Amino acid sequence: MTRIYLVDDHVLVREGLRALLEAGGHEVVGESADAAQALVQIPQCKPDVLVLDMTLGEHSGLDLLLMLKERGLALPTLVLTMSTQPRIVSEAMRLGAQGYVLKGSTGRELLQAVDAVVHGQRHLGPGVVDLVAQALQAQGSADPLAALSPREMQILRMVVRGLTSATIGEQLHLSPKTVDTYRSRLMAKLGVGDMPALMRLAMRTGLVDPAEA
Numbered sequence: 001m002t003r004i005y006l007v008d009d010h011v012l013v014r015e016g017l018r019a020l021l022e023a024g025g026h027e028v029v030g031e032s033a034d035a036a037q038a039l040v041q042i043p044q045c046k047p048d049v050l051v052l053d054m055t056l057g058e059h060s061g062l063d064l065l066l067m068l069k070e071r072g073l074a075l076p077t078l079v080l081t082m083s084t085q086p087r088i089v090s091e092a093m094r095l096g097a098q099g100y101v102l103k104g105s106t107g108r109e110l111l112q113a114v115d116a117v118v119h120g121q122r123h124l125g126p127g128v129v130d131l132v133a134q135a136l137q138a139q140g141s142a143d144p145l146a147a148l149s150p151r152e153m154q155i156l157r158m159v160v161r162g163l164t165s166a167t168i169g170e171q172l173h174l175s176p177k178t179v180d181t182y183r184s185r186l187m188a189k190l191g192v193g194d195m196p197a198l199m200r201l202a203m204r205t206g207l208v209d210p211a212e213a
Helices: 011-023 035-045 061-070 086-094 107-118 128-140 150-160 165-172 176-190 195-204
Strands: 003-007 027-032 049-052 077-081 099-102
Touching (some): 011 027, 027 035, 049 061, 061 086, 077 107, 086 128, 099 107, 150 176, 176 195
Parallel strands (some): 003 027, 003 049, 049 077
């Protein structure tokens, strides 16, 4: 029996996933709506697999993947999300996700994905292979975000969501001055001089969805 931890910011979605997974012979050992709570509970619950949404409010699923990795808590992860941004797929896989399934998939697809991930295999749901191909094609061209470190990418995602240096520092346990240094460094690497230019770049590269900006 696979022990699963769920992270999704919609209660109804988590309830549906729990029912589906438990009917499929798995055990849901914990769940949360945000990355901060998940970061505390995952070491306590000791799941075999993390089922993770990408959109979680203050932190994204990508932020959680990075925080788990930095703390040596990385575990087999299946991304289950509505996000079809090639950049998001690419980042999730780069940060250690073994599977990526879109929420429009069937329950059978989800159960197959969980089985694959728990056995150390990769699983890309229908339509995701094309997104990976698009991401690889973008990486093969002049990709302005390729020069950023995982921490710089994390701070960039938080900056374009409108968080202040003080808020980012509090959430990442960094001083505001250190956050400002990261911000200045990443903007210099990207060749942008102000927030409007940074937002345009983020939308153009698929880092953020224009509909959410």
